[in-house]
Amino acid sequence: QQPVQSPQAVILREGEDAVINCSSSKALYSVHWYRQKHGEAPVFLMILLKGGEQKGHEKISASFNEKKQQSSLYLTASQLSYSGTYFCGVQGGTSYGKLTFGQGTILTVHP
Amino acid sequence: DSGVTQTPKHLITATGQRVTLRCSPRSGDLSVYWYQQSLDQGLQFLIQYYNGEERAKGNILERFSAQQFPDLHSELNLSSLELGDSALYFCASSVRIDSYEQYFGPGTRLTVT
Numbered sequence: 001q002q003p004v005q006s007p008q009a010v011i012l013r014e015g016e017d018a019v020i021n022c023s024s025s026k027a028l029y030s031v032h033w034y035r036q037k038h039g040e041a042p043v044f045l046m047i048l049l050k051g052g053e054q055k056g057h058e059k060i061s062a063s064f065n066e067k068k069q070q071s072s073l074y075l076t077a078s079q080l081s082y083s084g085t086y087f088c089g090v091q092g093g094t095s096y097g098k099l100t101f102g103q104g105t106i107l108t109v110h111p
Numbered sequence: 112d113s114g115v116t117q118t119p120k121h122l123i124t125a126t127g128q129r130v131t132l133r134c135s136p137r138s139g140d141l142s143v144y145w146y147q148q149s150l151d152q153g154l155q156f157l158i159q160y161y162n163g164e165e166r167a168k169g170n171i172l173e174r175f176s177a178q179q180f181p182d183l184h185s186e187l188n189l190s191s192l193e194l195g196d197s198a199l200y201f202c203a204s205s206v207r208i209d210s211y212e213q214y215f216g217p218g219t220r221l222t223v224t
Contacts, residue, residue, distance in 0.1 A: 039216035043215070097167040097208060098159065101156070102153075105189075
């Protein structure tokens with residue numbers, strides 16, 4: 001089942017902060033975050049694994065609440081380059097490479 | 112540039128036809144993933160291969176098939192094409208088997224007329 005992302009869209013001015021949430025109804029092994037700019041391929045931002053391991057972008061942070069099956073992506077001091085659609089992808093425990101992506105959150109940063 | 116290459120970039124074909132999409136992973140990556148992205152369905156996982164073997168399957172139609180060759184490049188075959196198959200098809204690759212840090216290619220845009 002597809003994870004649910006919120007909000008669907010957010011508009012910011014440069015320097016403002018944003019939080020994007022991802023919620024799943026199933027137990028998760030890992031949560032992955034990607035950003036996709038219009039007409040381009042998704043780009044890896046961050047992965048959070050059950051047990052606390054993380055790897056990702058130095059200017060973007062995220063959290064993973066294993067018990068609630070939720071993850072949040074924190075974008076602080078936003079830049080124009082942050083604009084794009086953010087997808088969370090979730091992986092269950094036995095599905096190896098299968099990532100199920102949310103519907104996406106469109107982030108627009110204005111000068 | 113992610114290091115993943117996909118060909119062709121665009122493909123326009125008629126209903127009922129068959130097409131092959133090609134993907135070359137980043138050097139050293141053993142896993143290849145195929146995704147379909149359409150406006151109404153979002154980014155949908157189709158299938159994963161790891162070192163030549165199928166490892167995970169999503170909601171891939173029976174009309175679609177894929178394989179990964181000994182040189183690790185992969186092909187996605189779509190047959191009996193329907194209008195609804197029009198979409199952007201992405202290939203991604205990663206070092207590990209468990210979808211850790213995937214690198215996406217530029218995609219192939221398929222238009223079925």
